[in-house]
Amino acid sequence: MTAAASPYSVKRKELAAVPRMKQTRRRTSKKANEAAAIPPQAAPAKGGRIDVRVKFMGDLPAVVGARSIALSLPAEHTVSDLLAHLSATYGEAFTSRVFSSSGRLHHYILVFVDGAKVQVPAELGKTLGKGEVDVIMLPMFGGG
């Protein structure tokens, strides 16, 4: 049932690396000091601890009561450790939204560390880098 060959068909090998694109015709943000625009700075070590800023999005600010919080955590803390810490701090209201009953992270939860998406579950053991963490709960897609 394959459709007839299209002149627009692309072979797999053509989908290779893409170079940086020239950026044109853009304007600069009116809020240059917005939080997300601040480049992550190396968190100063405090006796084996790092300063972590956790930003919450989606449903989670309503659970936590803030859009972001600042924490001082052991430098070796991982993403899993952070989520466990947040669960302990914010209790069942946080845990029930973030984890399934089997302990898996819900598929609508995204975690970014220093702007990079954490792959779940492979990278949950990753440390918290420079300490800029986003924990995001997105709505599910489809209908309604």
Added chain:
Amino acid sequence: MQIATQAQEAKWIPTACSMCYVGCGILADVRDGVVVNVKGNPDSPQNRGAMCAKGKAGVMNLYNPNRVTAPLKRTNPKKGLNEDPKWQEISWDEAIDTIVAALERISDNPKKLWIQGWESVGDTVYWLKAFAAAFGTPHFTNNGSPTCGKVIHPVEYFSGGGFHQQPDLHYAKYCVLVGTQMGIATRGSYNHIARDMAEARARGMKLVVIDPVGGYAASKANEWIPIRPGTDTALALSMLHVLLNEAKIYDEAFLKDKTNAPYLVGADGRYLRDEKTKEPLVFDAADGTAKIHKDPSLRNPALTGTYQAQGNQGRTAFDLLREHVAKYTPEQTEKITTVPAATVRRITKEFGKAACIGQTITIEGIVLPYRPVCVDWAKGTQGHKHGFHQCWPLKLLNMMVGAVNVPGGILSTSARGELPHHWAPHGGTDGMLEDGGHVFAVPHAKAFPGRTPTKPIRMDLTELFPLATHSNTLLPITFDDPKAYGLSYQIEVMMHTPTNGMLSSYGDLEKVERLFQSMKFVAGFALEINETTLFDDIVLPFPAFLERCDFNAGSGEHSIPPCGHHDFHWQVRLPVVPLAGKIRYPQEVIQEIADRVGLLGDTYRLVNYTFRIKDEYALQPGEHYPVTEVVDRTVRSWFGKDHDLNWFREHGFITLPRTVEEAYHGPSLDARVPIYLEHFLDRGVELKKVLDQLGLEWDLSDYKPLSEFMPCSSFTALEKGDYDLIAVHFKFPFTYGGFANENPWLNELCERTDAYNVLINESVGKAKGIRDGDTVWLESPVSKARVKVKLTQCIHPEVVGIGGHFGHSSPGMPVARGKGINFNSLLPTDIEHIDKISSALDHCVEVKIYK
């Protein structure tokens, strides 16, 4: 000669239609900057040159003299369906200043923002979803219908792996449509599958339509079986009984290896589990021992029987299902459904025989099971108080014969692909299908294993619907008395897209009107001043058909593409004419609003993620991008440097090869699919605890692993004799799913086909002294309206059929105003009419009709 000259001057520009959510490939004839014609793009895989009436008439939407083309503000603070907002044109700066000020007033409590984000056909929904998350509100809803996707998406993701379902019309020999006009009048990829359906019928595929209304689908079918509304569960369970207990037709190999049918279930309804691993146990008939479902030594899981396993006794899930459905004999269910017992037996046996269990087919050298039968369902079955269980046993019919994601069976749309990137469904908890596939990076609808219920924070009570994807239908119910649900605040600011939530997303209009009136501030995008826009404080003009610019050109490419072994295709929607008046692209407006409230970077993070924009093309905090650049960055991310926006301007779409295994992914799926919904039990118990804490008494009888028929209020009302008819909704191909009602050509089509009239059976009309064309009262428990009657033999005698979504009253829609009736306005909207699994609002409503 003149005609020839004009033909030579025609400049056909490729783009994508935006008159409904499908997004067909079209060519626009633009002369001197004016669109004079559109036609289907014959090369587009999405629609293969075909267009529907909505698309052909779309040019009239573009040149609608009543379009909104500049920002407006209301000067009359009093809001209501019958209030004149007294609009005043304002500048974009004033409009955005006002919106930003409203957002900043609630920035300390961002959950007070509600965004209705669906505009059905492009990118704006994803941008608004990103902005809502960045703002920190849980209240992002789609203003689709109060049934839209409520059951199909979660069911499909845990039983098929993709977004929607679609019969494989390329191979099917027997197709049953229940409460849907798939491939004949409606559904995703309509203009593609309509031809597939015609070719299947010409090939000899038998089509059976089960529906209270004998509409377009019935007219094309071999057989139309009218059914009493709200009784599909009973019919499906009866068909399962005939299949499993009378005809004994089922795909044993599929059920053993690809479902949880052999899982052992204890007396408490839960799986027997291995003490050590906690994994479900099955009984291996090959060596007479119980072992976990994924034990490498498992050779022949027993499908039937009662066994001892690790000190406990369990029966197979398949046995429980077979025994459960035995009480639904066709003779018993005939009293519920009105479908004759002999008809149930006949079509079930025909279906079972046509399933060709055991046969295979070879496609491009790949040997696959061949199961050329399918039962398909959609809105008609979802829209019920017990909507989940109206649909689920229909899905089970396909599963019993192994006709799931194999040639000829029911296919899961857009579940798997390798190009332009990898996406696929996967197994998880208990070896069951848990993670669905989606070409966009968006969280898919999911009902397995579900969420843990907890005290609500959300005004739509999603926390109390642990198996639902969304629960927007609750908003008109909770806002009246939030404290009753443990909520101590009100939503204050609403933003919305141009679709019309007032008429299309809820029920009882008085309640929806009060909900919208309760908002302290409303801002919305608008094509025209519809009934939702009447409540706006600020109106933002939105691009119309053929002005838009979207990477996502509709659901036909990302969520509901044509199924079967087709190439993957992608088209972008590019403007063929400039924006009218002072209109701006919504993506650019959202950038500015996000920037002004300090959330541009966060919004970009989620836009980059959702659209899978690669790092080298990612939108950067602090920068603003023209929409063309955003789309350009996205197409390069997906299709490589040689396929930029200019390439799409020239070609319109791209195709990429798909393998047979991607098209028919069932055999290669690394997971089982459920026939027994064990997890419903625990979610129900957990929910009961939370409801008890809140002091709420809800009937949770839907939280059971095997479906039962449970009557809805309209069924009971007729039994009591309080009412004598049930109103149901059906769709017209020329108005369905899009921006059609204010279009003068489509209005003419509606008038000439009596689409504005309600259908009642000829015999009922005769008994009531009502003649064809009479104007009568139609009265539901919450609404009463004058309607014009069309008498027909093609409707169940207990039913009033109401098509389309009419009943407009806004002065901004002079073509549509005062024509037909809005079906949703008839629907009682309270907790008793909500499906406790899916949150669907009951769409069959008891009515009286009289002069």
